Amino acid sequence: MHDHAPSGIRDASNQRLLTISLCLTGTIMLVQIVGAILAGSLALLADAAHMFTDASALVVALVASIVATRPANDRNTYGYQRAEVFGALINAVVLIALMVWIAVEAIARLASPATVEVSGPLMLVVATVGLVANAVSMYLLSAAQKRSINVRGAYLEVLGDLIGSAVVIVAAVVIWATGWMPADALASLIIAAMILPRAVGLLREVFSVLGERAPKGTEVGAIRDHILRQPGVVDVHDVHVWQLTRGAPVFTAHVVVEPSVLAGGGAGALLSGLQGCLAEHFDVEHSTFQMEPAGHREHDAHR
Structure with a gap:
């Protein structure tokens, strides 16, 4: 009941597909870096950076799937799922720095287009x-992305790579056919504009997780209402929701119950009902409840 790894990432077939996709992406990224140096193409380098985002995301996902299987201990009581966040x-930091550099270089090339000669055919x-x-890669992931949110993410990343490669191809054709070198710098700016919002969004998500904010889309008020609908529940307070990493939300709350629930031995059934409610309606698999008899909260506050 408390398996908190992101959905689908531990599936062996999905890991195999992600590994194959990673090998393809990493190999082509290296080819593009070499090609960018030989051809003098900033657009190829930007597209290689685009692939770097996907390759690093796949590496993080695969490593996290392995690290997340390590059991929790007295020093790491929640396990090692935060490895994905770090x-x-x-x-995100490396990518933002790289995109800023590419944008500055592209603007410099547009200002002085004659300073760099780009090989259109090699590009x-x-x-x-x-x-x-x-x-x-898209073909390999097309079936599995319908079953796994992690593979779906990888599929969409590869789709972005494909669009980036198409932009570079258009620029290469323009350079080869017309000799207009600024096409390379313009293509690199387009790719940087595609990547930068994703990198900034990733950084914001990291800060959200490390700041222990409620996961995006989680309505604490709706969770509180569901808990209050459970038979025997009088009140709920000290509600906290955060996430260890993407797809691994954690929930804690103090639940005030009718004295008859505790006296009649119904605490276990109520606890199962509360945990099942959160798992079913809000995808929260790790929930902790402290049950208190009516009047306990006031006594605690007085203390």
Whole structure:
């Protein structure tokens, strides 16, 4: 009942597909970096950075799936699921810095287009290889992404890569056909504009998790109402909701119950009902309730 790993990530077939996708993405990323250096293309380098976001996200997901299986101990009482959050933090910071550098370099090239010579044919070949690799990854993940939210995320990331490769191909064709070098800088700006909002959004999500804010989309008031509807519940207070990592929410609350519930031995059934309610309606699998007899809260507050 308390398996808190993100849904579907421990499935062996999903891990295998993610690993294959990671190998393809990582290989093409390296090819694009080499191609960007040889062709002098900033757009290829930006597209490689685009692939870096996906490769690092896949690495974090796969490593987190392994680390999350390590049992909790007296020093890490919630286990090691926060490893994914710290990995995402590093990923977001590196990516934002890289995108800012690419944007500055692209603007400099637009201001002085004659300073850099870009090889259109080589740029086209490398970008086409990236497009094909992304299409293969999408095909491999197409079926599994309907069953797993983690694979769905990877699928959408690869789709973004495919669009980025298409942008580079258009720029390469323009350079090859017309010799207009600013097309490379414009393509890199487009790709940077695609990536930067995602990186900033990832950073905001990391700060939200580390700040122990309620998960996005979680309505604490609705949870409180569901708890109050349970037979025997008089009141609920000290409600806290946070998440260890994406998809692993944690809930605690003090529940004031009728004295007859505790006296009649109904606490166990009520506890099961409360935990089942949160798991079914709010996808909260880790919930902790402190049951108190009516009047206890006032006594506690007086103390």
